[in-house]
Amino acid sequence: MIQFPYPRLNQLFDALRGETLPQEELARRFDVSTRTVRTDINALNEILLHYGAQFVHQRGSGYRLDITDESRFAALEQQQDMRSNTLPRTARDRVVHLLLRFLAQDEACKLDDIADGWFVSRASLQSDMAEVREIAAKYGLTIESKPHHGMRLFGSENAVRACLANMLFQFQSGDDFLPELHALALPGVDLLQLREQLHAVIQQHQIRMTDEGEQHLMIYCGIIVQRIRAGHLLGEFSASDVEPALKLAAAQMIEILQRQTGCEIPQAELDYLSVQIAARRMTDGANLQPGGQDENRALVDYILGFINDRYNYDLREDEQLRSDLLSHIATMMTRAKYQINMPNPLLEHIKQHYPLAYDVTLAAVSSWEKDVPYTITDNEIGYLVLHIGVGLERHYDIGYERHPQALLVCDSGISTVRLLEAKIKREFPQLMVRQVDSLREYEKLEQIEEDFVISTVKVAEKNKPVVLVAPFPTSFQLEQLAKQVLIDRTRPYMMDKFFDETHFCIIDKPITQAELFNRLCRQLEQEGYIGGDFHPSLVEREGIVSTMLGEGIALPHSLGLLAKKTVVYTVLAPQGIAWGPGETAYVIFLLAISMQDYEEAMTIYDLFVTFMRERAVSRLLASKDFEQFRSVAKDCLSRS
Structure with missing residues (x-):
C-alpha cells in the first residue's frame, strides 16, 4: 500500500483529486507558504508519475488532476481509500x-x-x-x-x-x-441507532435543536452508556429548575439508555440529562419560564445599555437583536449555572473577523460578571459576539441595493446563520438571502426557486448551482460567490484617513508592553488626543484578555471610546514585544477612538483584519519609514 512521505501530502492529494484549486487557497488551507505548496506538488508528481497522473497548473484556475492512465490511477485511488487510519500520525x-x-x-x-x-x-x-x-x-x-x-x-x-x-x-x-x-x-455503543431514537423523542416532545445540538446530545448519551457499563455513576445531583417537559423527554431517553446498559439508571443521571437537553435546545421568548425570562432580559438590557454608554453604538431598539440575544442567553445561563461547556470551533475566527464586536461584548460581559456568581466562558462570549456583530453591521453598514437571490443552507444554529448572512451581505450587499433551510429541510425540496444555493455543508445539487462556503468564507470561496453576484470592492483609501507619520515609529530594541503604553500615551496626552483616564483603561482592557488579533498583530485600546480625538498609533517592533503568555506582537496599532468618530471604528478594525488575512506582517516590518509602510499597507488593501 502506498504511503506518501508525510501527512500533508495525503491531505493535498485528497483536496486536489476532487476539485481544481489555486495555490493561494491551498496555502491558506494548510497554513503554509505558496512556495511550500509548489514543493509539495512536485513531490506528489514524482510519485504520481508511476501511476499515470500529474497535477498540472492552469493559469487563472489553479492545479488540476490530469490522468493519463486510468487503470494505474484507479489502483492508486483504491490504495489511498483503503489506507489505515488506526495509527495517529x-x-x-x-x-x-x-x-x-x-x-x-x-x-x-x-x-x-x-x-x-x-x-x-x-x-x-x-x-x-x-x-x-x-x-x-x-x-x-x-x-x-x-x-x-x-x-x-x-x-x-x-x-x-x-x-x-x-x-x-x-x-x-x-x-x-x-x-x-x-x-x-465509546466502544460497543451504536451511535447511529442512538441518534435516530433520540431524534424521535426530540420530535415527539417538540424540542427545537440544531443538528449540531443533536450530535452533542447523542455523544453525551453514548458517554452515559459507556460509563455505566464500566461501573461509573454520577454522584448526587438535582435539577429542580428544569422545565417538566424537558424532564419527561429525559425520562424517555433514559428508558432507551437502560435497554442498552441492561441495568436501571438512577435519578441523578436523569436529572443531569435533562440539564443537558435544556443547555442545548433552541428557544425563544415564547417558551421561557417567567423567572428566567426576567433575569435573561435584564442581561440583554445590561449588555445593550453598556455598549450604548461606553461605545455610543445604540442597538437598544433592535428587536431582532434582542430576540436573538434572548434566545441564546436563555440556554447560556443554564450552561453557566451547571458549568456545561459548549465548544465554539469558530472562536479564533470570531476574534479575528469581528474584533470590534468581540471587544464591546467582552467589555460588557466582564463588567456584568463582577456582580453575579456566574462565569461566562470565552466560547459563550464568542456566540454573543456573532449576534452583536450582526446588529452593528445591520445599523452601521447599510445602504446597498440587493438584486441576486440565494438560498442559504446552514445546520449549525441561529448564531452561525446570522453570522453567515451578515458576512455575505457585507461582501455582496446587492445579494438577497431569500430563505434559510437546514440540511434536513433542504433535502426535502424538489426544486430551488432562488438563483443559487449557498451552503456550509456538502449538499446534492438540484436545479440551481451550489456554492460551498465555511461560516467564515475563505478568499477562494468568496471568489466563487463573486462569480454568481458579480461584485468587487476595495478600501485602500481609508489609510489616508486614519494613519499619519507623526504617529508612526519603529522600535528596534527590547521594550516591555508597559513601557510601550507609557511612551505612547504620554505623547498622545501631550498632543491632546487623550486624557488621563485613557492609560489606566488601556491597562485594564489588556488585563481582561490579550488584544492580540493574530499573525503578530496587536490592537491595544481602552475600555470604551475615551479619546478626545481619533488617532491610530502604529508601532513596528522587529524584535517583538511580549504580549501575554506565549504571545509576541510585532506590529502594534494603538487605537484611540473618540465618541464623535465611533461610526468609523468598524472600518478601522476592517483594515487590521485585512492585514492579518494577507499575512502582511513580514512585509510591514520591512518598511524603513512611514511612506514605505503606507505603500505596503495600501497594496494589501487593494488586493483584499
Missing part, C-alpha cells in the same frame, strides 16, 4: 488518542507499550503527555504515574464526562477521524 492526533485512552479505560497505560504500537519514540509521547496533562488539568483531572505500573487518570465522574464529551465535540460529524475516536472512547 501527527502530534495533535496522538494527544487526542492519548487523552481519550486515559478517559475511557480504568487500567494503567504504559508509554513504552503505546510507543511500540504506534511506531513512535517514547520521547515523542513524553512530549505529547505535557499537553495531555494540561488539557486534563482544565477539568480538574490528574494523571499519576507509578513505576512498573504505568499511568492512570484520576478525578470526579462529572469531570471525566465533561472532558470526554468536549474532546469528541470538537470534531465535526463528517470528519474522517470521528468514527475511529468514537470506537476508542
Whole structure:
C-alpha cells in the first residue's frame, strides 16, 4: 500500500483529486507558504508519475488532476481509500488518542507499550503527555504515574464526562477521524441507532435543536452508556429548575439508555440529562419560564445599555437583536449555572473577523460578571459576539441595493446563520438571502426557486448551482460567490484617513508592553488626543484578555471610546514585544477612538483584519519609514 512521505501530502492529494484549486487557497488551507505548496506538488508528481497522473497548473484556475492512465490511477485511488487510519500520525492526533485512552479505560497505560504500537519514540509521547496533562488539568483531572505500573487518570465522574464529551465535540460529524475516536472512547455503543431514537423523542416532545445540538446530545448519551457499563455513576445531583417537559423527554431517553446498559439508571443521571437537553435546545421568548425570562432580559438590557454608554453604538431598539440575544442567553445561563461547556470551533475566527464586536461584548460581559456568581466562558462570549456583530453591521453598514437571490443552507444554529448572512451581505450587499433551510429541510425540496444555493455543508445539487462556503468564507470561496453576484470592492483609501507619520515609529530594541503604553500615551496626552483616564483603561482592557488579533498583530485600546480625538498609533517592533503568555506582537496599532468618530471604528478594525488575512506582517516590518509602510499597507488593501 502506498504511503506518501508525510501527512500533508495525503491531505493535498485528497483536496486536489476532487476539485481544481489555486495555490493561494491551498496555502491558506494548510497554513503554509505558496512556495511550500509548489514543493509539495512536485513531490506528489514524482510519485504520481508511476501511476499515470500529474497535477498540472492552469493559469487563472489553479492545479488540476490530469490522468493519463486510468487503470494505474484507479489502483492508486483504491490504495489511498483503503489506507489505515488506526495509527495517529501527527502530534495533535496522538494527544487526542492519548487523552481519550486515559478517559475511557480504568487500567494503567504504559508509554513504552503505546510507543511500540504506534511506531513512535517514547520521547515523542513524553512530549505529547505535557499537553495531555494540561488539557486534563482544565477539568480538574490528574494523571499519576507509578513505576512498573504505568499511568492512570484520576478525578470526579462529572469531570471525566465533561472532558470526554468536549474532546469528541470538537470534531465535526463528517470528519474522517470521528468514527475511529468514537470506537476508542465509546466502544460497543451504536451511535447511529442512538441518534435516530433520540431524534424521535426530540420530535415527539417538540424540542427545537440544531443538528449540531443533536450530535452533542447523542455523544453525551453514548458517554452515559459507556460509563455505566464500566461501573461509573454520577454522584448526587438535582435539577429542580428544569422545565417538566424537558424532564419527561429525559425520562424517555433514559428508558432507551437502560435497554442498552441492561441495568436501571438512577435519578441523578436523569436529572443531569435533562440539564443537558435544556443547555442545548433552541428557544425563544415564547417558551421561557417567567423567572428566567426576567433575569435573561435584564442581561440583554445590561449588555445593550453598556455598549450604548461606553461605545455610543445604540442597538437598544433592535428587536431582532434582542430576540436573538434572548434566545441564546436563555440556554447560556443554564450552561453557566451547571458549568456545561459548549465548544465554539469558530472562536479564533470570531476574534479575528469581528474584533470590534468581540471587544464591546467582552467589555460588557466582564463588567456584568463582577456582580453575579456566574462565569461566562470565552466560547459563550464568542456566540454573543456573532449576534452583536450582526446588529452593528445591520445599523452601521447599510445602504446597498440587493438584486441576486440565494438560498442559504446552514445546520449549525441561529448564531452561525446570522453570522453567515451578515458576512455575505457585507461582501455582496446587492445579494438577497431569500430563505434559510437546514440540511434536513433542504433535502426535502424538489426544486430551488432562488438563483443559487449557498451552503456550509456538502449538499446534492438540484436545479440551481451550489456554492460551498465555511461560516467564515475563505478568499477562494468568496471568489466563487463573486462569480454568481458579480461584485468587487476595495478600501485602500481609508489609510489616508486614519494613519499619519507623526504617529508612526519603529522600535528596534527590547521594550516591555508597559513601557510601550507609557511612551505612547504620554505623547498622545501631550498632543491632546487623550486624557488621563485613557492609560489606566488601556491597562485594564489588556488585563481582561490579550488584544492580540493574530499573525503578530496587536490592537491595544481602552475600555470604551475615551479619546478626545481619533488617532491610530502604529508601532513596528522587529524584535517583538511580549504580549501575554506565549504571545509576541510585532506590529502594534494603538487605537484611540473618540465618541464623535465611533461610526468609523468598524472600518478601522476592517483594515487590521485585512492585514492579518494577507499575512502582511513580514512585509510591514520591512518598511524603513512611514511612506514605505503606507505603500505596503495600501497594496494589501487593494488586493483584499
